[in-house]
Amino acid sequence: MTDTAAPVVFVLNGPNLNLLGMREPEIYGHDTLDDIAGRLEDRAQELGLSVDVRQSNHEGHLVDWLHEAQAVGAKAVLLNAGAYTHTSVALHDAIKGIKTPVIEVHLSNPHKREEFRHKSYVGMAAKATVAGFGPASYIVALDAVLHL
Ligand code: DQA
Numbered sequence: 001m002t003d004t005a006a007p008v009v010f011v012l013n014g015p016n017l018n019l020l021g022m023r024e025p026e027i028y029g030h031d032t033l034d035d036i037a038g039r040l041e042d043r044a045q046e047l048g049l050s051v052d053v054r055q056s057n058h059e060g061h062l063v064d065w066l067h068e069a070q071a072v073g074a075k076a077v078l079l080n081a082g083a084y085t086h087t088s089v090a091l092h093d094a095i096k097g098i099k100t101p102v103i104e105v106h107l108s109n110p111h112k113r114e115e116f117r118h119k120s121y122v123g124m125a126a127k128a129t130v131a132g133f134g135p136a137s138y139i140v141a142l143d144a145v146l147h148l
Helices: 033-047 059-071 082-086 089-097 136-145
Strands: 008-013 050-055 076-080 102-106 128-131
Touching: 008 033, 008 059, 008 136, 033 050, 033 136, 059 076, 059 089, 076 136, 102 136, 128 136
Parallel strands: 008 050, 008 076, 076 102, 102 128
Antiparallel strands: none
16 A cells, blocks of 8 residues: 555556557566556655556546646656657646646657657656656656656
8 A cells, every 4th residue: 555645646647558468568568557556556655655546548537637636736747648648739738737747658669669659749848758668667757756
């Protein structure tokens, strides 16, 4: 169990990330989102933080959760927006519209992949980006919260 009195970090996951574990494992690995959430909870406890891990396939949910992160005073947001990374002006504006620092997270390194993944509307607004470490990207990003 994560200490709920500890500062909370929202970990928001976008479309198709509910399929982690069976989705293109040669790119994304074999861990499920639940596996990753479990590891994040353990690491958060070590760091004196707590995590609130969520996933939605719907862009507007991610926008609402970014607003909520600010409203509840979250310490930071880790955001893997999945494919919305490369398309969503709404997420870009939401990140710019809140004061809560947002760290963009990707399992893969989008810059090593198809050209349409090279543009990130999230990265253009986020404080920082962690990408390419597989599931460990989330842990590296959580550790980085203490350096914000
Ligand atoms: C991803 C990279 C995106 O390009 C892709 O659409 C995803 C996953 C990643 O974590 O590597 O859904 O965000």
